[in-house]
Amino acid sequence: MRIFDPHIHMTSRTTDDYERMAAAGVRAVVEPAFWLGQPRTSVDSFVDYFDSLIGWEPFRAGQFGVRHHATVALNPKEANDPRCRPVLDLLPRYLEKDGVVAVGEIGYDSMTPEEDEVFAAQLALALAHDLPALVHTPHRDKARGVERTLAVVAESGIAPGRVVLDHLNEVTVELVRDTGCWLGFSIYPETKMSPPRMVELLKRYGTERMLVNSAADWGRSDPLLTRATGEAMLLAGFDADDVDRVLWRNPVEFYGRSGRLDLRDVDAPESTFAGNSILRGGS
Numbered sequence: 001m002r003i004f005d006p007h008i009h010m011t012s013r014t015t016d017d018y019e020r021m022a023a024a025g026v027r028a029v030v031e032p033a034f035w036l037g038q039p040r041t042s043v044d045s046f047v048d049y050f051d052s053l054i055g056w057e058p059f060r061a062g063q064f065g066v067r068h069h070a071t072v073a074l075n076p077k078e079a080n081d082p083r084c085r086p087v088l089d090l091l092p093r094y095l096e097k098d099g100v101v102a103v104g105e106i107g108y109d110s111m112t113p114e115e116d117e118v119f120a121a122q123l124a125l126a127l128a129h130d131l132p133a134l135v136h137t138p139h140r141d142k143a144r145g146v147e148r149t150l151a152v153v154a155e156s157g158i159a160p161g162r163v164v165l166d167h168l169n170e171v172t173v174e175l176v177r178d179t180g181c182w183l184g185f186s187i188y189p190e191t192k193m194s195p196p197r198m199v200e201l202l203k204r205y206g207t208e209r210m211l212v213n214s215a216a217d218w219g220r221s222d223p224l225l226t227r228a229t230g231e232a233m234l235l236a237g238f239d240a241d242d243v244d245r246v247l248w249r250n251p252v253e254f255y256g257r258s259g260r261l262d263l264r265d266v267d268a269p270e271s272t273f274a275g276n277s278i279l280r281g282g283s
C-alpha cells in the first residue's frame, strides 16, 4: 500500500512516528502551516516556522525515505490577532519556494470579519501564485462554516478543482460534493471521523476527488490512520486499485496542480518500490 498523507503536522511528531509511518507505507506527506497551540507574539516567529517547514522538516522526513512538502499561510485562528496580520506580506516570498505546494491552511475558525478578510486575501494569493488552496473548515458550527467558505471560494474566482475543503463529515460532504472542490477527511482516533465511517462515505460517494488524511498534530491523533483506512477499505470490498486511488493518486493529482510535487524515487508501484525495505521488513 503506497500512502500519501495530504495533511499532517510533522513538526509536532517524533522521529519514531516517521519510522512507523514509513513502515506502514507512507512515502509522502504535505505539512500545512498551522497554529502552534499558543499565540505567536511576532511575525519573526512565522519566519522561523516557515523556514523549518521547507528546510529542517523535509530533511528529517528524508532520513526515513518520506518525501515532505509544505503549504504556507496565516492560519484562521491567528487571522484574528493584529500582531500576526503582517504575515500576509511575508507569504509571497514563501509561495515561490519549490517545496511549497499550496496556500494553507486558510479558511474559518470562529467566522469573524477579520477571518473573512484574511481568507479572501489568501485565496487571491493562491491565484496570483498559481497554487491550489487547502481550506480548513471550522469544527464548531460546521454546516454554516462550510456554506460561508464555499461562497468566499466562489467569489474569489479560483477554480473549484484547485481547492480542497478539509475536515468534512457526513453532513458537510453533501454541501461540497457537487461544487467541483476536492473533499478532505481527517481521520481521528476517538472523535469525529473514523476509518469505518470513512469507508461508508467512500461507498456512498465514490473515490473521485476524495482525500483522506490523519491531520496528526500535538493533540490526540494518529499518523497511521491513513493506513487503517486503507485496510478498512479492503475489508469492505474495495480493491487495491481503489485504495491506491484514494491514498496515493488523488493527493498526487490535487497537489500536482502546483507543478512542484517531487515524487522521484518514491512513486513506484508497490511491487517495484525499493524504499524503506529495511523498515518495512519485506511486508
Ligand SMILES: [Zn+2]
Binding pocket: 007, 009, 032, 034, 105, 215
Ligand atoms: Zn491541520
